[in-house]
Amino acid sequence: MEGRVRILNDQPIRQDGRYVLYWMQMNRRVDANHALQHAIEVADELGVPVLCYEGLTCTYEYANDRIHTFMLEAVPETARRLAKRGIGYCFYPRRTRQEPNDRLYELAKHAAAVVSDDYPTFIARQHNASVPAKLDVTYRVVDSSCIVPMSQITKREYAAYTIRPKIHKLLPKFLCAAPDRSPRRKFEGPVPEWHVAVTPDSIAALVASCEIDHSVRPSISYTGGRQMAEKHLWLFVEKKLRRYAKERNEPSKHATSDLSPYLHFGNISSLEVALTVRGYATEHKLIADEFLEELIVRRELAFNYSRYVEDPHSFDAVPDWARKTMAKHAGDERDPLYTNEQMERAETYDPLWNATQRELLLRGKIHGYYRMYWGKKIMEWSAGYQQALDLMIYLHDRYALDGRDPNTYTNILWCFGLHDRPWIERPIFGMLRYMSGDGMKRKTDTKAYLQEIALLERTGKDPHRVE
Ligand SMILES: Cc1cc2nc3c(=O)[nH]c(=O)nc-3n(C[C@H](O)[C@H](O)[C@H](O)COP(=O)(O)OP(=O)(O)OC[C@H]3O[C@@H](n4cnc5c(N)ncnc54)[C@H](O)[C@@H]3O)c2cc1C
Incomplete structure (x- = not known):
């Protein structure tokens, strides 16, 4: 976990807290999630279970059917995988502006600690700047978006050629599987009455009931969620990786991974992708350098930029x-x-x-x-x-x-x-x-x-x- 955790307020651990709360904002996955793993570590030390809270509000800019649908498609699998690990889960779709906007605070009242995702853009950036001061319990964010944690590159880099040597130097330390523990104590409930259990069949009606822009239709090409992310990854390594270097700039060849939507919503981590691709390339004597350059150097240059600039x-x-x-x-x-x-x-x-x-x-x-x-x-x-x-x-x-x-x-x-x-x-x-x-x-x-x-x-x- 070295270099991944930042504590964003001066509040203590609540000794009589009922659980450690993991607020899943950006890395919407259960596997290879350092933030969830940090929540588990803290919970095990305190002898309490973990509760995961995931929200989907109608109020983010341009909220629409496409983005809502893609995000909701991940929810049933998240619920299943958390349950398997004995972690509690509550999901709150805020359908209208009239509905309450304080679910996190309600849950935080009983939390021993609140853990979330360290992410340098969009709502998570705003939340991580404003929420910690409003809590009376410790609030930590964990970087599970980058392979080399953002904190390890200590200033803004000016181009790929300046960040590349730094990343390559640190990769042996950080390009290794994320911890994969389940909490010692199982979450026994109760979950709040506002929790909504999402099933694949309920998504369309749920989206229709939200006060969002219904004119942007769901993508005709991408279904959200962990399983789809894994399918794209395996399709890529087995069918496209060997062609990537030569054909990636030729759209009609479909030689790229199409993983960017899944990486963005954190359905899969770049760390898992890099390990899988590297492992497959070694086994099959393929060269994956071009792909890993995009996935690691170019992508982490973007995180470095977003982290260190004000706007x-x-x-x-x-x-x-x-x-x-x-x-x-x-x-x-x-x-x-x-x-x-x-x-x-x-x-x-x-x-x-x-x-x-x-x-x-x-x-x-x-x-x-x-x-x-x-x-x-x-x-x-x-x-x-x-x-x-x-x-x-x-x-x-x-x-x-x-x-x-x-x-x-x-x-x-x-x-x-x-x-x-x-x-x-x-x-x-x-x-x-x-x-x-x-x-x-x-x-x-x-x-x-x-x-x-x-x-x-x-x-x-x-x-x-x-x-
Ligand atoms: C004007 C413009 C806008 C872009 N907007 C986005 C965006 O909104 N979201 C986004 O993820 N990418 C964006 N890119 C970068 C790049 O085009 C996409 O990451 C890539 O096309 C995603 O497709 P893929 O997953 O099949 O890529 P692959 O070629 O399979 O690459 C694998 C992963 O590497 C990373 N990657 C690839 N190219 C770049 C790059 N140039 N810079 C940083 N990381 C890269 C991505 O995470 C990508 O998913 C943009 C590029 C341009 C020129």
């Missing part, structure tokens, strides 16, 4: 050269110039870009290589850089299953020079890296991609969906 959604941390070049080119004529609505509806002159936006609308994720093109074109066609940044964040927050993640903001800002270097100067882009439709056509099979997205749109079904 991960702003231009504050882009390098000076990028800021200067944007200032110089702010007045360049944009032609064409599209409104946010035109871009949201995928109504530009460029069929390839429209297809990437449709992929986001339908699948809730864009292929990694085309996602760069998607971002760069939004920059080119928006009235200004700030409008472009705001639109990219809005589209991710609203439609992407892997949105609101450290990867979201870091990679969107990469389009504006973060973690990148200056390139040849040109209109609008200045010295920011440029991407063109012709380049995409030269390097990838755009025709196959256009056909694939057209089929999704026509049929409303994804033949690549993992069942």
